[in-house]
Amino acid sequence: MSVATRDRAAHERRRHRSHREPLIAAEPGKLRTVKARELAMRFVFGAAVSIVAGLVSISFGDRAGGMFLAFPGILPATLTLIEKKESTTASVHGVSGAVAGGVGLAAFAVVVTVTAGRMSAAAVLGLALAAWVVVSFAGYGLWQGARRLAIRSRRHEPTLPPGHAADVRTTGSGV
């Protein structure tokens, strides 16, 4: 087997391992590895984004301020921590999951727009949060399902061994 073929095979094996990971899982034990400094950083970023959104509301109105409630200000802290603890690839996976979360944010906002003024604050926010959960989890599930199907179908494509008839045809050699 050539070096290129061996490298390709190793890459495919790594990719196929990822489709055997559970779609959703929890490891409560990981909370023990969280450092106080990391929590403090998250608190500060959360407070900062809230202040920015509040200032935008005061200066430019509530609709403009509302946009900033979905500002990805916490992403740099989250992703740099992931990269530090794991790898850049893990960080890329993290941001790809955030795409589904972003769509969920739009669904959250639609529910707030429709229900605000018609029910209590707790009901509005509870329903909105439920909408975020449903939409973002469904989006994540659909995307992961499609990705795994694509990996499985690529895995079952027939691969031509060296010296196959096609190679022989190409080279014109019949021997």
Add this chain to the structure above:
Amino acid sequence: MANDLVMLAAKAVNGGLFVTAFALVGEMLKPKRFSGVFAAAPSVALANLLVVMLMKGHRPAHDNGQGMIVGGLAMALACLAGVVLIRRYRSLRGSILVCGVWLAVAVGLGTVVLP
């Protein structure tokens, strides 16, 4: 003015607490793609809207919601760009660029769509 400052302080503390809580939930989830969903959790929105509804009423929250629809869509698009940006520039620079993409998309879309 004093009322605005009190509200800002309440939003800041609440925002910090909610973001920390959601971050803890995200920490214990796997795989990384799934825990990444929680990087776009409505933690700041929940914290801020709660303060707004309790202190100012539901009308401002309704308007916040309208703006947030645009912000949420911009977040999804920016994170999609982030898959390429972070692979190319790594997490710190890549995620700052993601924020830049968000600003461009949100402000552009918001100018067109929001009354």
